[in-house]
Amino acid sequence: MGEAASSSLIVEGRNVIVTEVFERPAAERPDHDTIERIIEWLIGDARQIGSFARTIDELSWRLVAAGIPLLRVNLRGGTLHPQFLGSAYVWWRTSAQTQEIMITHEVADLVPPAQNPVMRVRAGEILRRSLEGPEAQLDFSILHDLKARGATDYFALPVGGAFGPRAYMAAYVTDRPGGFLEQEIADLTAVSERLSIAADMNSQRQIAQNVLKAYLGPQTGRKVLAGQIRRGSGEAIAAVLWSSDLRRFTQMSDQLPGEKVIGILNDLFDLQAKAIVNHGGEILKFVGDGLLAIFPVTSPDEANRITANALAAAKESLAALGSAQEGASLPNGSPLEIVIALHYGTVIYGNIGAADRLDFTVIGPAVNLVSRIEAVAKSLDLPLIVSDDFANAYGGRLKSLGRHQLRGLDLPHELFAPLV
The missing domain is CATH 3.30.450.40 (GAF domain)
Incomplete structure (x- = not known):
């Protein structure tokens, strides 16, 4: 030592x-x-x-x-x-x-x-x-x-x-x-x-x-350190996308001191990060009270296993949140709640941004879709919803929530939730 x-x-x-x-x-x-x-x-x-x-x-x-x-x-x-x-x-x-x-x-x-x-x-x-x-x-x-x-x-x-x-x-x-x-x-x-x-x-x-691992994640950090820093460079990858958000964040921010809000967000991000990393995922960015993560799928044969890992990570995060706040609540008595949306699709993984200020992230229709699913999860008051593409890749038993018209998309999508 x-x-x-x-x-x-x-x-x-x-x-x-x-x-x-x-x-x-x-x-x-x-x-x-x-x-x-x-x-x-x-x-x-x-x-x-x-x-x-x-x-x-x-x-x-x-x-x-x-x-x-x-x-x-x-x-x-x-x-x-x-x-x-x-x-x-x-x-x-x-x-x-x-x-x-x-x-x-x-x-x-x-x-x-x-x-x-x-x-x-x-x-x-x-x-x-x-x-x-x-x-x-x-x-x-x-x-x-x-x-x-x-x-x-x-x-x-x-x-x-x-x-x-x-x-x-x-x-x-x-x-x-x-x-x-x-x-x-x-x-x-x-x-x-x-x-x-x-x-x-x-x-x-x-x-x-x-520094690169702390701010970009281990996989993305390695890519940047290896020289993949040119703006516009990227690759198409298949991945499970994770989008999560804290419910009633604005209300919480109004009721609590800033230091308390930061502490709550850090705790929420920490319990999600542990579950994501332990199941093979990587957080790409924190956006306010939400986060975006990916679980890369290197071959079609891996889709079933990776979707199962992502679903397990989501359930683990929700269970950890429940255990972490036993007996605790917001000043108005309501508990802390997060919603998680999962989708399986293809994204462009690479550098976007200004000439001297870049972000190594994912872009594409799949990213927009998973954020829309997260909004549906809030409206239905459900903690975890997955897309039809995720359900097909997963192949396990899920509960259908019917077809939903997602904002900005032409065709409706059937959404699913885990069986209780």
């Missing part, structure tokens, strides 16, 4: 999340190296490695091959992400594994700055702690954990980079009796100073991925 992650308040899976684990085969670990060659590698070939966990892994094994008796290597840096404060890359010789760990913003609140070695190092302090004998200085919780695993010496220093003179923290631990030699400390310092180039490249790539 990160250096501050030994507090009993910090829970793996909630405050720290392992996102990558890499283990280099023993046959691929170097058996001889030098500090000079490692420095040359850091400012050269190391920049070509796509995974920074693999970079830290190779660096650690190369340092061991150069004669430095490392037990553990850790690099910490910040990031730009709505959930995560930063990332940590941790290598252990004993497990032969390197982990990429994302650390939530809440961790900074759980550990006071004076007891947090990461914050102290990134404030400019260099830490050196002997972990053996009666003179051991165990003033951080992580040091007790390291000592229990046989560590004898701890060395942490700030590493400058494009994000500031103390953008990162590098920490090295040995289990050799007597700890690090002074020449080894000098070598680790020299190596750490050259590590910033590869660390900056990783941080910039990670921030770009984080």
Whole structure:
């Protein structure tokens, strides 16, 4: 985990999340190296490695091959992400594994700055702690954990980079009796100073991925990052379209303070987003109190499964809303209610907008149709309605609501609701 992650308040899976684990085969670990060659590698070939966990892994094994008796290597840096404060890359010789760990913003609140070695190092302090004998200085919780695993010496220093003179923290631990030699400390310092180039490249790539994923979604974000940004570019795809909206939003906005309204919308979007993502969908945009999402269908054979997934996500969202507001209601006593419309069709998925302000979204008649179905759901006071095209692709049992003339469309459509 990160250096501050030994507090009993910090829970793996909630405050720290392992996102990558890499283990280099023993046959691929170097058996001889030098500090000079490692420095040359850091400012050269190391920049070509796509995974920074693999970079830290190779660096650690190369340092061991150069004669430095490392037990553990850790690099910490910040990031730009709505959930995560930063990332940590941790290598252990004993497990032969390197982990990429994302650390939530809440961790900074759980550990006071004076007891947090990461914050102290990134404030400019260099830490050196002997972990053996009666003179051991165990003033951080992580040091007790390291000592229990046989560590004898701890060395942490700030590493400058494009994000500031103390953008990162590098920490090295040995289990050799007597700890690090002074020449080894000098070598680790020299190596750490050259590590910033590869660390900056990783941080910039990670921030770009984080921001695009947060604002565009994982699938759309990858497309944009891969270079699909030209205005007018797009592709025709089959997909289940999801359009949802909060009922009586205007009334709610008039009755509640703005901060309360924002909190309610965030909670509603969060429970829908979890269900959508867990069933293979992706949110394209939030529009006021509503959202538009898609469940891409890569082949006709997949239509039955994808429509079933979308329907399951809709039911899950409605059930989650019911559970979330047990005993709660709006000031006038009415409950929070959302309506969801589902439609299966073909859309154009790509870039539209002004020359210097684009939106990567879906357009086409199918998008208009699903929004019209949502309006019918409100008028019929039903939480979930699907189109005839959705029903045909789904193939399961549904309740017919009859044929309805949808605003702006020439032909009526038969609409359906799930069986109770």
